[in-house]
Amino acid sequence: MAVTIAKERWTNKVAEVVLGTEPNIVKIGGESTLPFLHFEGEMPNRPAVALEVWDMEPTNWPEILTSAYAGVLNDPVAWAKKCVEYGADLVCLTMVSAHPDNKNTSPEECAQVAKAVADAVNVPLIILGCGIEEKDAQVLEKVAENLSGRNFLLGCATQENYKTITAACIVHGHNIIASSPLDINLEKQLNILITEMNLAANRIIIDPSVGALGYGIEYAYSIMERTRIGALTGDKMMAMPVICLLGQEVWKTKEAKSTTEEAPEWGNQERRAILWEVTTAVAFAQAGGSLFVMRHPESLKQFRAHIDKLMQSNTY
Amino acid sequence: MGLTGLEIFKQLPKTNCKDCGHPTCLAFAMAMAAGKAGLDQCPHVSEAAKEALGAASAPPVALVKIGTGEKELTLGNETVLFRHDKRFEHPTGIAITVSDTAGEEEIAARVGQINKLVFDRVGQLHSVNVVAVTNDSGDADKFVAAVKVAAENTAYPLILITEDMVAMEKALEVVGSKKPLLCGATAANYEGMTALAKKYEAPMVVKGADLNGLAELVEKVVALGYKQLILDSGAREVHKVLADQTQIRRQALKRFRPFGYPTITFVTNEDPIQAVADAAVYICKYAGIVVLQTADPADILPLITLRLNIYTDPQKPIAVESKIYEIGNPGPDSPVYITTNFSLTYFCVAGDVEASRVPGYILPVDTDGISVLTGWAAGKFTAEKIAEMLKNSGIAEKVSHRKVIIPGGVAVLSGKLQELSGWEVLVGPRESAGIPSFLKQRWNA
Numbered sequence A: 001m002a003v004t005i006a007k008e009r010w011t012n013k014v015a016e017v018v019l020g021t022e023p024n025i026v027k028i029g030g031e032s033t034l035p036f037l038h039f040e041g042e043m044p045n046r047p048a049v050a051l052e053v054w055d056m057e058p059t060n061w062p063e064i065l066t067s068a069y070a071g072v073l074n075d076p077v078a079w080a081k082k083c084v085e086y087g088a089d090l091v092c093l094t095m096v097s098a099h100p101d102n103k104n105t106s107p108e109e110c111a112q113v114a115k116a117v118a119d120a121v122n123v124p125l126i127i128l129g130c131g132i133e134e135k136d137a138q139v140l141e142k143v144a145e146n147l148s149g150r151n152f153l154l155g156c157a158t159q160e161n162y163k164t165i166t167a168a169c170i171v172h173g174h175n176i177i178a179s180s181p182l183d184i185n186l187e188k189q190l191n192i193l194i195t196e197m198n199l200a201a202n203r204i205i206i207d208p209s210v211g212a213l214g215y216g217i218e219y220a221y222s223i224m225e226r227t228r229i230g231a232l233t234g235d236k237m238m239a240m241p242v243i244c245l246l247g248q249e250v251w252k253t254k255e256a257k258s259t260t261e262e263a264p265e266w267g268n269q270e271r272r273a274i275l276w277e278v279t280t281a282v283a284f285a286q287a288g289g290s291l292f293v294m295r296h297p298e299s300l301k302q303f304r305a306h307i308d309k310l311m312q313s314n315t316y
Numbered sequence B: 001m002g003l004t005g006l007e008i009f010k011q012l013p014k015t016n017c018k019d020c021g022h023p024t025c026l027a028f029a030m031a032m033a034a035g036k037a038g039l040d041q042c043p044h045v046s047e048a049a050k051e052a053l054g055a056a057s058a059p060p061v062a063l064v065k066i067g068t069g070e071k072e073l074t075l076g077n078e079t080v081l082f083r084h085d086k087r088f089e090h091p092t093g094i095a096i097t098v099s100d101t102a103g104e105e106e107i108a109a110r111v112g113q114i115n116k117l118v119f120d121r122v123g124q125l126h127s128v129n130v131v132a133v134t135n136d137s138g139d140a141d142k143f144v145a146a147v148k149v150a151a152e153n154t155a156y157p158l159i160l161i162t163e164d165m166v167a168m169e170k171a172l173e174v175v176g177s178k179k180p181l182l183c184g185a186t187a188a189n190y191e192g193m194t195a196l197a198k199k200y201e202a203p204m205v206v207k208g209a210d211l212n213g214l215a216e217l218v219e220k221v222v223a224l225g226y227k228q229l230i231l232d233s234g235a236r237e238v239h240k241v242l243a244d245q246t247q248i249r250r251q252a253l254k255r256f257r258p259f260g261y262p263t264i265t266f267v268t269n270e271d272p273i274q275a276v277a278d279a280a281v282y283i284c285k286y287a288g289i290v291v292l293q294t295a296d297p298a299d300i301l302p303l304i305t306l307r308l309n310i311y312t313d314p315q316k317p318i319a320v321e322s323k324i325y326e327i328g329n330p331g332p333d334s335p336v337y338i339t340t341n342f343s344l345t346y347f348c349v350a351g352d353v354e355a356s357r358v359p360g361y362i363l364p365v366d367t368d369g370i371s372v373l374t375g376w377a378a379g380k381f382t383a384e385k386i387a388e389m390l391k392n393s394g395i396a397e398k399v400s401h402r403k404v405i406i407p408g409g410v411a412v413l414s415g416k417l418q419e420l421s422g423w424e425v426l427v428g429p430r431e432s433a434g435i436p437s438f439l440k441q442r443w444n445a
């Protein structure tokens, strides 16, 4: 009995976003179907994966993570180069030191570090602030200026600070991460506010505030699925690619941090921790993630290998 | 999808006798269409009507059970493509293989390892579900011996993986009464296999070479009068399995009958990490059962956790018990944290308290399992409730100080709470991730 393949007739697609400048560009988005359903529509760009670099040495990363970056953790430039060696499509530079609880680094200093990193690697950068909304606006404004014209991705913009960051992105030619706390209406609203300031829709990336496997992954998973369906059914204010800042979530969990000795019933720590990061990413790829920020180079390698397979055609 | 009220009404006696508890036959029909009444509530319905309505009111994915007793695995009854549309009903069964090429002791040891794959999460135990014995030897007697050892050593249901009729028949003589899953029927053996499945009333996998072959074979098996089926489209590579799983679920919801059964997927990827990634895709995308070769807890824990997350009812968040939780080995000087009993919230806070490396007590207030701000907005996370918990939980006997840390998001509660409880209220950071640095700056008991 012949089966009639069930295909949805979607009316819209996810915007395609270009990051970086020629010849070192990364394109994401552009899908006209649900993730990896090549039998139904186009998925012109594979999900891209970034590794994270901090502007100061992390103090609470587990050994299996720090050992992968031995000798470079106090030097963001060397660290970023290492990430590129490991095969990262992009480098995600996080200005952790700008936090008042850390070094309260000035926006000018942050901008210098960002410039040094940008000039040292041939992949586009994602540049994140320290999470304090007011400070991030100041930091990202300076970063945008110092890296004018490089077409990087800056974030995270929230309801509170999006105006400054959006303006800086418009003036200096960058893209923005619009961040909302697990809420599809707030997500959409922020995209509207940003586009109303005249930043083009294909310069916005959605950050739904993902959790790690076991720590609320299902909320972000469903919001991402709803976002993708919204995009495909014609809602232009949801038709932006989604970034999953998952490394920072995964490496907080006790499943990633507990050593083999502390939790023998959970198996070998290295394998478990890598799998925690890979499994989180795999699930979000199924929900519609386009840009993934991870921490461990082995997770990156494994996740990329997984994506290689999923990018193969499954048309009937 | 389902029948309309009017279509159902046409089949009813139309006497409005009220025996079903509804005022009219039409009202009953409408209730049935809405899924709020079952046909068996009308004592007067004709056999013909039962037939007509029975099939149409059956769930789009049939309910199939594997095994017997406490560890019986129930699959099917799924009604949606996306968990946010309603919820996924029956979590993917995780099956782990045992090869009949191993010696008896080795098999017993492996089954023992599988039995140990039980993990505590959010206060509940979660485990794998099935032991899959594979006839890799090609030898019927070895298969039977392996099945016997497996059955003696585990309470989990079995999957008998062999296409050889002799091996299957002999194995069923040993374990048939436990209703194992026969795996299974192919175009070559389906008549004999179906006869065996019928004889033991055991569920059976139907394997096609592709979707067309599968649909064809299911129809043949159904024509033989058997419907306790599990579907295998034959695909083994992750990109193809994803497509087939999606098709099968979509077709089932469109009431394409041959695909109205739960599915089984096999992870055959030789790279062990890639194998877990493939299994994760199948758990997200509709697999009724996923068969894995690994029994390593480092591989299984992430998959069991993912299954729990994906199959959580979006309308009913998981809550933790409202009681004192001790993180590390807290003493009389340790900090006391207030949060809500939404498991996600609780686990965020627990994780961050743990990360601070300072032992502490966490008191999740019962907010019916909703988050801090949601609870506050809904009037379920109030100064009164927190004060009550401080008073009744017994925390006052455990610590010698009287300081309590509340989430930054509900700073507004601090004045009232202080007044009601007599405890000094410290307003913590908005995000629990800020707890370690907050402690450094603000905590000295």
Ligand code: B12
Binding pocket: A181, A182, A183, B317, B337, B338, B339, B340, B342, B344, B345, B348, B349, B369, B370, B371, B372, B373, B374, B375, B376, B377, B378, B405, B406, B407, B408, B409, B428, B429, B430, B431, B432, B433, B435
């Ligand atoms: C998912 C969600 C829901 C879900 C509930 C899911 C659940 N189990 O809670 C549903 C859809 C049911 C819901 C309903 C409502 N919601 Co609601 N919801 C959310 C949403 C999107 C996410 C909440 C969440 O899960 N957060 C994740 C958890 C982990 O966060 P959390 O509990 O706050 O914990 C964090 C911190 O508070 C902190 N923390 C927690 N404990 C502690 C303890 C200490 C000591 C410290 C230091 C820190 C700390 O760390 C945690 C991790 O960062 C938020 C948006 C948002 N910005 O949060 C709105 C939100 C909370 N909801 C809101 C509202 C108004 C409602 C409704 C009243 C809407 C309505 N009118 O019907 C209803 C009420 C429901 C009811 N009557 O029971 C508002 C609250 C506004 C306000 N500030 O008062 C929010 C903020 C959305 C908004 N901006 O409007 N909601």
Ligand code: SF4
Binding pocket: B012, B013, B014, B015, B016, B017, B018, B019, B020, B021, B022, B023, B024, B025, B028, B041, B042, B043, B044, B045
């Ligand atoms: S019991 Fe049957 S016949 Fe009587 S009112 Fe209900 S539906 Fe109609």
